[in-house]
Amino acid sequence: MSEKKQTDIELIISYLKHLNIDDQETQKAPNIWVVRQNDADIYIIVAGGFVILQSKIMDVPKANTPTLYRKILELNDNIQESLGAAFGVNKNNEVILKMLRPTKTLSLNDFTYYLTSIAYVADKQIKALKTRFAS
Numbered sequence: 001m002s003e004k005k006q007t008d009i010e011l012i013i014s015y016l017k018h019l020n021i022d023d024q025e026t027q028k029a030p031n032i033w034v035v036r037q038n039d040a041d042i043y044i045i046v047a048g049g050f051v052i053l054q055s056k057i058m059d060v061p062k063a064n065t066p067t068l069y070r071k072i073l074e075l076n077d078n079i080q081e082s083l084g085a086a087f088g089v090n091k092n093n094e095v096i097l098k099m100l101r102p103t104k105t106l107s108l109n110d111f112t113y114y115l116t117s118i119a120y121v122a123d124k125q126i127k128a129l130k131t132r133f134a135s
Helices: 008-018 065-077 108-133
Strands: 027-029 032-037 040-047 050-059 086-089 094-102
Touching: 008 040, 008 108, 032 108, 040 108, 050 108, 065 086, 065 108, 094 108
Parallel strands: none
Antiparallel strands: 027 032, 032 040, 040 050, 050 094, 086 094
């Protein structure tokens, strides 16, 4: 008799439970959870063999946009500031922070590191970028 393979969604639910995060309270869709960390909402999305961790940082301001774009590119180049996540601009004209990792080799330690890293960077940059670029 073979063991039932755990689905990616079951894997993430088990990791959330291990971290004492209520998976039912934070679940927004069958494959999406939102975890609050200080000022940051971290979306955890399971899709296509990957876990995507994403947070909205701010709306792109109407003024000083080129300077903001340069700043987020500089943040992407600074591993101490990004901790492996990447800043970008989505179709809703929002500055986002995103991390994409395959679920196939994702350990609890990896998931914990990625979640805490993106939460730390998002919270820090929400404060810093909004202070500098809020319109």
